[in-house]
Amino acid sequence: MKVLVVEDEPAMVELLRYNLEAEGFDVASAHDGDEALVVIEEQNPDMLLLDWMLPKISGIEICRRLRRDPKHGNLPIIMITAKGEEADRVRGLDVGADDYISKPFSPAELLARIRAVLRRRNPDVSGETLNISNVAMDLVAYKVNRGGRELRLGPTEFKLLRYFMERSGRVLSREQLLDGVWGQNVYVEDRTVDVHIRRLRKALNGEGEPDLIRTVRAVGYCFERA
Numbered sequence: 001m002k003v004l005v006v007e008d009e010p011a012m013v014e015l016l017r018y019n020l021e022a023e024g025f026d027v028a029s030a031h032d033g034d035e036a037l038v039v040i041e042e043q044n045p046d047m048l049l050l051d052w053m054l055p056k057i058s059g060i061e062i063c064r065r066l067r068r069d070p071k072h073g074n075l076p077i078i079m080i081t082a083k084g085e086e087a088d089r090v091r092g093l094d095v096g097a098d099d100y101i102s103k104p105f106s107p108a109e110l111l112a113r114i115r116a117v118l119r120r121r122n123p124d125v126s127g128e129t130l131n132i133s134n135v136a137m138d139l140v141a142y143k144v145n146r147g148g149r150e151l152r153l154g155p156t157e158f159k160l161l162r163y164f165m166e167r168s169g170r171v172l173s174r175e176q177l178l179d180g181v182w183g184q185n186v187y188v189e190d191r192t193v194d195v196h197i198r199r200l201r202k203a204l205n206g207e208g209e210p211d212l213i214r215t216v217r218a219v220g221y222c223f224e225r226a
Helices: 010-022 033-043 059-068 086-094 107-121 155-166 174-182 190-204
Strands: 002-006 026-030 047-051 077-081 099-102 129-132 135-138 143-146 149-151 171-173 213-216 220-223
Touching: 002 010, 002 033, 010 026, 010 107, 026 033, 033 059, 047 059, 047 107, 059 077, 077 107, 099 107, 129 155, 135 155, 155 174, 155 190, 155 220, 171 174, 174 190, 174 220, 190 213
Parallel strands: 002 026, 002 047, 047 077, 077 099
Antiparallel strands: 129 135, 135 143, 143 149, 171 220, 213 220
16 A cells, blocks of 8 residues: 655655555655645555645645545545644644644554544455455455355456455546556556456446446546445
8 A cells, every 4th residue: 555755854754654664555755745746646645644834835735636636536635744733633624634643743643543544434445355335355265246246357357356446436547557456567558457447347247237337538447336
């Protein structure tokens, strides 16, 4: 899971990187508001740790813009700031932050808040299973069923469905799917994504069942919660 740390203090970035990587997170960083928006678009992180006071574009403004963006509107955001007044906390939450933590804080508290936000955002995801709508995915036995009907998926379709379900409700571009499922160092054409999504839909959607994968014209695909 990729966490983007948006913070202009290098020492704080390194502290967060060290503790997050120790917990198994993949960490990217940005040092000002403009860079943060570019990294979000290019890397599609799974969570944002966002400092309030940033050069160029403030954390509050970034949060506001993301919540208005259909592509990134569901991105989990924790505001990190030296501001500790109640009015500032309320303002951060009002613009769409999921949680708020004031400096100084302990790494243990931040990690607990990250886990809590992820649970609230996606309560149907546990360490060994994914259960969204009527689709159940066993990540240990590599089995998937929908409404009790076992699905026959190839390895790539299994990885693609897992990537979708772990990010349900988020619109994912073909480039993001290529990077997340095939890897950033593997050359695969965009149309390969479409081929595998057609195969996944064929296996996933039985007669009379709604299509859980929504095509977003000129953007990509989204796994819907029924």
